[in-house]
Amino acid sequence: GLEDIATPRRTKEIIQRHGFSFKKSLGQNFLVDQNILQKIVAAAGLDETKGALEIGPGIGALTERLARSAKCVTAVEIDQRLLPILDEVMAPYDRVRVRHGDVLKLDLKEVFAEDFADVEKVSVVANLPYYVTTPILMKLLEDKLPLENIVVMIQKEVAERMAAAPASKEYGSLSIAVQYYSEPKLVCIVPHTVFIPQPNVESAVIRLRVRPEPPVQVPDEKHFFEVVQAAFAQRRKTIANNLKSRFFTKENKDALEPLLRSADIEPSRRGETLSIEEFARLSTLLLEAGY
Numbered sequence: 282g283l284e285d286i287a288t289p290r291r292t293k294e295i296i297q298r299h300g301f302s303f304k305k306s307l308g309q310n311f312l313v314d315q316n317i318l319q320k321i322v323a324a325a326g327l328d329e330t331k332g333a334l335e336i337g338p339g340i341g342a343l344t345e346r347l348a349r350s351a352k353c354v355t356a357v358e359i360d361q362r363l364l365p366i367l368d369e370v371m372a373p374y375d376r377v378r379v380r381h382g383d384v385l386k387l388d389l390k391e392v393f394a395e396d397f398a399d400v401e402k403v404s405v406v407a408n409l410p411y412y413v414t415t416p417i418l419m420k421l422l423e424d425k426l427p428l429e430n431i432v433v434m435i436q437k438e439v440a441e442r443m444a445a446a447p448a449s450k451e452y453g454s455l456s457i458a459v460q461y462y463s464e465p466k467l468v469c470i471v472p473h474t475v476f477i478p479q480p481n482v483e484s485a486v487i488r489l490r491v492r493p494e495p496p497v498q499v500p501d502e503k504h505f506f507e508v509v510q511a512a513f514a515q516r517r518k519t520i521a522n523n524l525k526s527r528f529f530t531k532e533n534k535d536a537l538e539p540l541l542r543s544a545d546i547e548p549s550r551r552g553e554t555l556s557i558e559e560f561a562r563l564s565t566l567l568l569e570a571g572y
């Protein structure tokens with residue numbers, strides 16, 4: 282049989298034979314390391330009954346491994362030039378379906394209905410294009426797709442922000458958004474040397490275990506995330522000052538401190554110290570008071 286795609290030798294061979302040139306603007310850094318692939322696939326907990334959705338298959342380094350571990354794989358690739366290559370290298374794997382398109386524009390509910398009708402659980406597994414990591418992950422989470430895990434290679438700093446705990450310097454609105462929908466866990470830090478070409482940033486694999494229910498009850502999700510955004514608007518300011526600028530006027534600003542105290546939050550604290558539970562209490566009380 283053929284050597285795996287994710288070796289420097291076979292990757293270079295495929296790329297040269299097809300005259301493929303990397304597009305930096307599409308975040309094209311291909312994996313050429315069996316070990317890292319093994320860790321990514323293991324973290325997803327796939328088996329013969331489950332489906333995998335891959336975003337950006339490239340020349341199929343990860344796709345091939347997914348095809349050996351899941352019941353069916355759908356891979357969405359934006360770069361038309363990769364389609365004939367994928368056609369060739371995926372020929373031995375009839376459980377793989379390649380779709381051409383921009384994942385941000387795709388109706389994922391429709392893809393799920395068409396491709397994953399006979400699997401019970403689906404995970405997203407991908408080495409993401411770094412220029413659109415956050416929009417892709419937020420789309421996957423906000424669309425409330427029936428996902429089990431999201432296991433992705435992303436920029437290390439972004440992974441650390443997603444998994445950050447209150448009061449750490451990485452903690453911010455992204456941490457809360459991700460943790461509202463999932464339980465993040467950093468799987469491993471990844472050196473530049475496992476990619477062709479090598480990216481300029483450090484990478485990490487993160488697993489988001491998608492929650493069946495949010496960890497806190499809020500009356501209005503949009504309002505909750507507005508409060509979170511406001512709290513982090515100026516990191517050096519207190520929660521009271523940040524909320525005042527966003528939700529209050531000169532005339533009614535005195536109403537804020539009693540509201541904060543009834544949510545059991547000291548007005549002099551900074552937003553970055555508030556837990557997701559505290560943000561939920563705060564959003565609820567503000568909304569009930571008409572803010």
Ligand code: SAM
Pocket residue numbers: 307308309310311312313336337338339340341342343344357358359360382383384385407408409410411413
């Ligand atoms: N999975 C391959 C691997 O690990 O070797 C390639 C990973 S590479 C970091 C990212 C891939 O995502 C590229 O193939 C790129 O063309 C594709 N891509 C970039 N933007 C995309 C988008 N909006 N929708 C779908 N695919 C995209």
